[in-house]
Amino acid sequence: MISVTVIMLDREFFLGFIKIHILFHASQAPISGKEIAEELSRHGYILSPGTLYPTLHRLSEQGYLQRTSKVVGGKVRKYYTVTEAGKKALKEAKEKIKILVEEVME
Numbered sequence: 691m692i693s694v695t696v697i698m699l700d701r702e703f704f705l706g707f708i709k710i711h712i713l714f715h716a717s718q719a720p721i722s723g724k725e726i727a728e729e730l731s732r733h734g735y736i737l738s739p740g741t742l743y744p745t746l747h748r749l750s751e752q753g754y755l756q757r758t759s760k761v762v763g764g765k766v767r768k769y770y771t772v773t774e775a776g777k778k779a780l781k782e783a784k785e786k787i788k789i790l791v792e793e794v795m796e
């Protein structure tokens with residue numbers, strides 16, 4: 691029971707980090723959900739598809755990400771790219787991260 695609560699709390703707690711990470715990679719090149727999941731796990735964020743896809747969906751609905759479809763090996767894959775609003779949010783987040791890092795990493 692307790693461990694379930696901890697996982698839920700962590701997920702919510704780190705969701706902002708995860709969103710910024712997604713926006714960052716989507717600003718570098720169009721990225722698929724699978725690639726995002728791999729990249730996040732490389733940094734220690736293990737996300738279930740039940741968390742990742744609703745997050746991507748929300749970021750798209752809120753206008754931060756643009757979804758496009760591409761056929762890869764006969765399969766339709768969704769790719770995500772950052773929008774102008776997403777770039778702006780990312781720029782703002784970077785400034786806030788810098789200030790936060792300077793303070794907490796002293």
Ligand SMILES: [Zn+2]
Pocket residue numbers: 711715729730733
């Ligand atoms: Zn990364």
